[in-house]
Amino acid sequence: MRLAELQAAVHAVLRHDDDVATSAARLGVPESRLTIYRDFVTGHVTRVIGKVYPYVQALSAPDVWERLTLAFYHEVPARERELNACVQGFPEWLAERGARDGLPPCAATLAQVEWELFAAWSSEVEVPDPATLAEPIVNPTLAALETRWAIVPWMVANPDAALVSPTTPPPAELVQVALVFRRALHHRVAYYVASDDLLFALKIVSERITPRDAAALAGVSLAEVEAALARAAEVGLVLGPQGPPEISR
Amino acid sequence: MRDLGFGLGLRREHFDSLEDHAHAIDFLEVLTENFASFGGRTREVLTRCADRFPIVLHGVALSIGSIDPLDERYLDQVARLAERTRAVGWSDHLCFSSAHGVEYHDLVPLPFTDEAVEHVAARVRLVRERIGLPFLLENPSYYTRWQVAPEAGAMDEATFLRRIVEAGDCGILLDVNNVYVNAMNHGYDARAYIDRLPLERVQQIHMAGHHQWPDVIVDTHAAPVCDAVLDLYSYTIAKTGPVATLLEWDHDIPPIETMVAELAKIRRAADAAG
Numbered sequence: 001m002r003l004a005e006l007q008a009a010v011h012a013v014l015r016h017d018d019d020v021a022t023s024a025a026r027l028g029v030p031e032s033r034l035t036i037y038r039d040f041v042t043g044h045v046t047r048v049i050g051k052v053y054p055y056v057q058a059l060s061a062p063d064v065w066e067r068l069t070l071a072f073y074h075e076v077p078a079r080e081r082e083l084n085a086c087v088q089g090f091p092e093w094l095a096e097r098g099a100r101d102g103l104p105p106c107a108a109t110l111a112q113v114e115w116e117l118f119a120a121w122s123s124e125v126e127v128p129d130p131a132t133l134a135e136p137i138v139n140p141t142l143a144a145l146e147t148r149w150a151i152v153p154w155m156v157a158n159p160d161a162a163l164v165s166p167t168t169p170p171p172a173e174l175v176q177v178a179l180v181f182r183r184a185l186h187h188r189v190a191y192y193v194a195s196d197d198l199l200f201a202l203k204i205v206s207e208r209i210t211p212r213d214a215a216a217l218a219g220v221s222l223a224e225v226e227a228a229l230a231r232a233a234e235v236g237l238v239l240g241p242q243g244p245p246e247i248s249r
Numbered sequence: 250m251r252d253l254g255f256g257l258g259l260r261r262e263h264f265d266s267l268e269d270h271a272h273a274i275d276f277l278e279v280l281t282e283n284f285a286s287f288g289g290r291t292r293e294v295l296t297r298c299a300d301r302f303p304i305v306l307h308g309v310a311l312s313i314g315s316i317d318p319l320d321e322r323y324l325d326q327v328a329r330l331a332e333r334t335r336a337v338g339w340s341d342h343l344c345f346s347s348a349h350g351v352e353y354h355d356l357v358p359l360p361f362t363d364e365a366v367e368h369v370a371a372r373v374r375l376v377r378e379r380i381g382l383p384f385l386l387e388n389p390s391y392y393t394r395w396q397v398a399p400e401a402g403a404m405d406e407a408t409f410l411r412r413i414v415e416a417g418d419c420g421i422l423l424d425v426n427n428v429y430v431n432a433m434n435h436g437y438d439a440r441a442y443i444d445r446l447p448l449e450r451v452q453q454i455h456m457a458g459h460h461q462w463p464d465v466i467v468d469t470h471a472a473p474v475c476d477a478v479l480d481l482y483s484y485t486i487a488k489t490g491p492v493a494t495l496l497e498w499d500h501d502i503p504p505i506e507t508m509v510a511e512l513a514k515i516r517r518a519a520d521a522a523g
Contacts, residue, residue: 003364004316006395007348010357028396032464036392037357044354077351081282081310081323086352124288187290 001027014041016074045073049087053114055155056094056107058164064102068094084118091115104170106149113151113191116143116180120189127184128239136205136233136240139181144194150174152193183236190236200225201232205240250338250383250420250452253303253493255516257508259284260498264294266505271301273509278495279334281308285326299334305453305493306331307422311341311376313386314359314369315348324379331382340385340422340453343369343410358391361409363402366416373417385422385452386414390430390459390468406431407445420452423492425482426474430459430466439481448489456482456515457497471500473511482515483522494519 001009009027012018013034020038024031046069050057057065072093078086095108120141127141154171158164177194192198204214204225211225218225232238254275259267267274277298284295298304306327312320331339344356359365377384388410397403404412414421423446432439456479458472474482474496486492496512 001360001395001397001401003314003360003362003368006360007316007345011348011351014353014357015351029393033393036465036467037355040355041353078354079350079352081320081347081352082286083282083354085286086354121289122287122291124286124292126288182289187293 010037013038015077016042042070042073044083045078045086046070048083049090052084052087052118053090053111054161055114055158055164056103056111058161059104059107059110059166059168059170061102061166068101068103084122088115106151106171106173109145109147109149110151110171112145113147113155113178113180116145116178117189117191119143120180120182121187123182127182127187129184130233130239131241133239133241136229136238138202138206139184139237139239142179142181142237145178145180147176147178148173150176150193152176152178152191155191179237181237184239192235192237197228198232198235198237201228201238204229205232205238250305250385251492253305253337253453255512255519256302256305256493256495257512258307258495258497258499259295259298260502261291262502263505263508264290267298268301270505270509273512274302276303276305276493276495278305278307278497279330279336281306281327281330281339282310285330295334304334304336305495306334306336306339307387308339308341309354309356310346310352312345312347313341313343313372313376314345314365316345316368317348317350319372319375324376328380331380336382338383338385338420338452339380340387342387342389343413344389344391356389356391358389358393358395359409360395360397360401361404361406362397363404366402366409366412369413370416373413373419377417377419383420383452385420386410386417387422387424387455388427388431390424390427390434392434392465392467394435405445406435406437407442411445411447414450415447419450421446421450422453422455423451423485424455424457425485426455426457426459426478427468429478429481430468433466440484443481443485443488448485451485451489451492454482454485454492454494455497456494469500470497474515479514479518483518486519486522491519 013020013023020034021031024034049069076089076093080086091108091111094111123141125140149171151171179192179194182189215222215225233240256276257274259277259279342356344358346353346356428439428442456474457470458474460467460469494515
């Protein structure tokens with residue numbers, strides 16, 4: 001058997017396109033040994049789905065989760081050498097399946113937020129030390145996701161995915177924007193609901209509006225502008241030098 | 250690379266504790282796929298480690314035996330990581346880990362044939378030239394041996410490895426645990442296998458733990474190095490002389506204190522072997 005022919009035959013087994021018994025007989029190898037490879041290769045992907053999406057897994061019954069992850073493995077071939085990157089498409093794939101499989105309707109959106117948590121944590125984008133900045137900037141790892149469910153408050157109320165189960169009430173239906181970013185210096189990932197003050201601070205910093213102009217434009221006091229900017233800086237959404245934020249034109 | 254001493258694989262589980270035990274570790278091995286595209290704390294720790302320790306890169310996804318073309322994007326990543334860490338060498342496995350554009354994230358054995366020797370050796374020459382650092386091929390553990398017709402140039406495993414590293418002109422990363430696992434699973438003499446290798450090409454050694462399943466030993470990297478593997482290591486070192494040796498532990502990773510104690514055990518075995 002030529003190298004290309006052998007790799008095609010093994011590939012068909014690993015992708016679950018051919019059954020192990022028939023392939024083992026054709027390749028002249030024990031079925032049990034070929035099964036080791038098929039199970040290892042499949043398991044790498046199915047396990048990493050649970051690692052990246054622990055809350056979605058926790059809300060799923062074990063048999064549902066096993067069926068889902070196997071279906072994902074089969075339908076979305078792993079194209080990336082970095083294993084986590086192979087499951088980036090899981091939220092979109094889940095959304096396309098709709099509300100089948102007994103998952104709560106929020107599952108795909110929850111998965112999307114979970115992916116953003118991983119993406120912020122692993123991002124190669126550098127988050128500068130605020131003390132080194134001359135003026136405030138928006139955290140460069142920020143992802144903003146508009147969701148139909150109150151994902152962030154639900155995650156805050158359930159900080160440990162290991163304690164969530166299929167009987168845990170899922171996130172309530174409520175339109176919100178989730179803000180996900182990695183903090184400077186200690187690199188921890190943070191997630192917040194985009195409250196009015198945080199959105200206001202984001203607008204001021206991203207559009208380089210001076211606090212005084214922002215106050216005039218929004219019809220609020222300068223103290224309120226400064227409080228919004230201070231909170232955004234405190235949570236790490238906005239990065240800037242110490243003291244009251246000053247934005248130059 | 251050969252004189253790097255005794256090292257550990259850099260794992261996230263030890264990010265906070267590694268530097269407390271730096272005196273007991275001579276070098277670090279960095280898994281290419283686990284570090285190349287990660288920023289944040291991973292990048293920060295890696296940078297700090299590269300300032301403190303000699304670094305070697307070790308990959309699992311080069312897929313040197315695949316029929317697919319070599320992935321230039323991946324080789325770029327290896328080159329960038331090597332530059333960033335000032336790596337003194339890099340290695341990957343004698344296997345295929347992808348085909349038809351799909352990644353397996355596992356090491357699938359090649360058939361021990363003339364065709365595979367020629368295919369892999371040609372690709373070894375290409376990647377050596379591309380990266381410009383010493384390149385080592387590791388003998389992987391394997392659980393099935395493909396049947397090969399005699400007219401296809403069937404050969405034994407040691408001959409297969411020797412012919413490839415000689416034709417590709419690269420070094421060997423000899424995984425002593427894999428030699429033991431393969432010898433037990435496929436019924437050959439582990440010491441005779443060692444004797445048949447071009448030992449002057451062994452630039453690094455891997456040590457690891459394995460698990461006995463009902464009908465097969467599995468190279469799990471999730472247990473201490475057993476006495477039989479330590480004995481085989483001593484036998485190997487007695488023949489090669491000192492070689493950079495690394496302890497791998499990838500699952501159920503214990504605290505750094507356990508890792509360092511295991512490494513000391515390996516160091517003593519090397520010292521005893523002279």
